[in-house]
Amino acid sequence: YELTQPPSLSVSPGQTASISCSGEKLGDKYSSWYQQKPGQSPILVIYQDNKRPSGIPERFSGSNSGNTATLTISGTQAMDEADYYCLAWHSGTVVFGGGTKLTVL
Amino acid sequence: EVLLLESGGGSVQPGGSLRLSCAASGFTFSSSAMTWVRQAPGKGLEWVSAINAGGTTTYYADSVKGRFTISRDNSKSTLFLQMESLTAGDTAVYFCTKGTSPAAIDSFAFWGQGTKVVVSS
Numbered sequence: 001y002e003l004t005q006p007p008s009l010s011v012s013p014g015q016t017a018s019i020s021c022s023g024e025k026l027g028d029k030y031s032s033w034y035q036q037k038p039g040q041s042p043i044l045v046i047y048q049d050n051k052r053p054s055g056i057p058e059r060f061s062g063s064n065s066g067n068t069a070t071l072t073i074s075g076t077q078a079m080d081e082a083d084y085y086c087l088a089w090h091s092g093t094v095v096f097g098g099g100t101k102l103t104v105l
Numbered sequence: 106e107v108l109l110l111e112s113g114g115g116s117v118q119p120g121g122s123l124r125l126s127c128a129a130s131g132f133t134f135s136s137s138a139m140t141w142v143r144q145a146p147g148k149g150l151e152w153v154s155a156i157n158a159g160g161t162t163t164y165y166a167d168s169v170k171g172r173f174t175i176s177r178d179n180s181k182s183t184l185f186l187q188m189e190s191l192t193a194g195d196t197a198v199y200f201c202t203k204g205t206s207p208a209a210i211d212s213f214a215f216w217g218q219g220t221k222v223v224v225s226s
Contacts, residue, residue: 089211
């Protein structure tokens with residue numbers, strides 16, 4: 001099972017960033033999203049498709065339907081520049097997407 | 106505060122073995138499923154293995170099945186990963202993670218700082 005993400009995405013500060021994650025019937029599974037900055041451990045930003053852990057800003061939101069899960073960052077800030085990974089559980093294993101490098105410029 | 110502290114990483118020759126540990130605190134370890142995730146240099150995240158709270162059910166990625174063994178000591182709040190027959194492809198930072206709920210092994214709310222494993226001759 002594979003989860004496909006765009007390798008990179010660039011947005012201007014204040015714009016909306018939408019990062020996609022595609023997989024067969026992904027909408028039938030729960031997805032989660034992780035933010036990782038260079039040299040740091042990943043941070044969970046969305047779980048169970050659209051839930052935000054405490055401490056995660058409201059500008060982070062998620063959706064999942066059909067074959068695509070989407071992480072949306074509204075009003076993107078410079079501090080949101082990072083790698084983002086999606087994840088889903090499939091047949092007894094966890095699958096990560098390849099990651100998307102978000103550049104804010 | 107949830108804390109996960111990995112240790113045991115280092116350099117090892119191909120074919121060698123290594124045992125990673127993860128000391129947990131700040132939550133009821135004996136009630137929580139746990140997971141190992143790794144990241145090769147410059148690469149993405151890769152799920153490695155998971156174990157339920159009681160240690161009776163384990164899961165492995167195909168890439169490590171038959172070579173790695175996950176286990177836990179609930180009396181010491183410690184998670185382990187025994188790694189055998191190591192290859193260069195196992196070179197990575199290994200993270201210990203805890204799920205968003207006690208039984209969760211499909212979303213990881215807490216991560217350790219990672220321990221680095223280098224397999225090289």
